[in-house]
Amino acid sequence: MSREAMSFVALLGGFTGIFMLLPYLVADFVHSMRALMANAGTVPMAQGGLLNSTNHAIEAGLSLAVPIAATVAVFCLAAGFLQTGFLIHPGSLLPKFERISPLAGFKRIAGGGTLPDTFKALAKFAVFAIIMWNISRNAIPTAARMVGLEPGPLLKMMSDLGFRAAAAMIGAQLVIAGADIFWMRFRHISKLKMSREDLKDEYKNTEGDPHVKGRQKALRAKAAKQRMMDAVKTSTVVVTNPTHYAVALVYERGGGGAPKIVAKGMDDVAARIREIAQDNRIPIVANPPLARALFTLPLDSEIPAEHFKVVAAIIAYVWKLKRPANRSAPLR
Incomplete structure (x- = not known):
């Protein structure tokens, strides 16, 4: 599986949830929080009044976060199934000591197998840094016009700026994910190929040892x-x-x-x-x-x-x- 492809669909799912679902969810969230804050001074401390108010706040936050998180989860599950051909391996869910062992974790980090992932992470960080720097540089003239704006126009300008930044990052992640998928498939096929010694061993097992x-x-x-x-x-x-x-x-x-x-x-x-x-x-x-x-x-x-x-x-x-x-x- 390509981790970069999973990162791409996670960004795409979050982008979709925030810019498509969030506008419909914010109104109910703001209404609930406004009511809670307006009555904050009258909440009785005894008889579970504070607990009820806290539960209402948590429910309001979950109603805002769960749909977006569910969108990301659906996108990630779909991408995982597409990459693995709908292969399900329940054994991977079983607890393993080496997953929580500090020594095993250090070996994975210090091993040569993590070096390509480190280079990919650094390259990805550099690409995103360049994108955000360009967006921030172009947004400086716009930021000057935000001073003194009403909340409505200010929120719209910030939303447009966030939309451009998210779209640029998702586009860059799409290119990175495509290259990573190609590399992962190439490396997977290369590992499946048998070496000269493997061919000799298979010939010995099937046809017998030539010397014998x-x-x-x-x-x-x-x-x-x-x-x-x-x-x-x-x-x-x-x-x-x-x-x-x-x-x-x-x-x-x-x-x-x-x-x-x-x-x-x-x-x-x-x-x-x-x-x-x-x-x-x-x-x-x-x-x-x-x-x-x-x-x-x-x-x-x-x-x-x-x-x-x-x-x-x-x-x-x-x-x-x-x-x-x-x-x-x-x-x-």
Whole structure:
């Protein structure tokens, strides 16, 4: 909320009450006070006479002040609701120790957060001082003509002077309130924006810590690679480039499906696949065009139909090597 906006509507409400309601209320007030002062010497001191007169005076004063105060209150409530979007927070009415604590009050005054408010108050004071100085300077010739005037014309001249002063102050406060509303909204939006650290924390909370995710991804990749190397041990054949690519195929006789790719790699990974195949006596067949074509396919996928003929010939060759009569034949 902008305090300057609240000050503006308070001034406007007071201005409205004084110059629009006061003329209708003064007559009754003057009548009541005239009667009280005319009978002041006859008021009995005993039997509550003085108390009754005092009550009548207080009622007359309240009848003059309450409508003006109510006008100011209505203006302020309307401005508060407009600024907050009709948000009501009853918890703010609860008593809090820090509101009456001198130490907390000193911290608020000495804190850096009050410095902008201090500058605004000084600037506002300077503006109002300049306005009142100009009005007073222009009113000096008028003041000379007030000498010897009847009460009626004198009151009218003073009312006009007060009206000009109030209108000038309200106009200045309107400009100050507009600038303060803009500043408060800008500062509020700036505070709502997240800093770079806030963005990082939110990303960690929603997406996870990038370092942890990277570590988890590396662990998953390592586990997948280990599973792939374990699959080489049970593969049917390894097709190579012969050095750059290596693709391990598995085919179960009578399984009904096509041969499946269970491991693949290039360069160092291909060398490791060949090494595991040799250690486990898995046949290694060099066929560069087929190795490059199969390498582009995803793991655990069956080979496409266009490679059936070549792969079938390789698997038939592998099975022939595994016959008892060919136990002594080389596996590559």
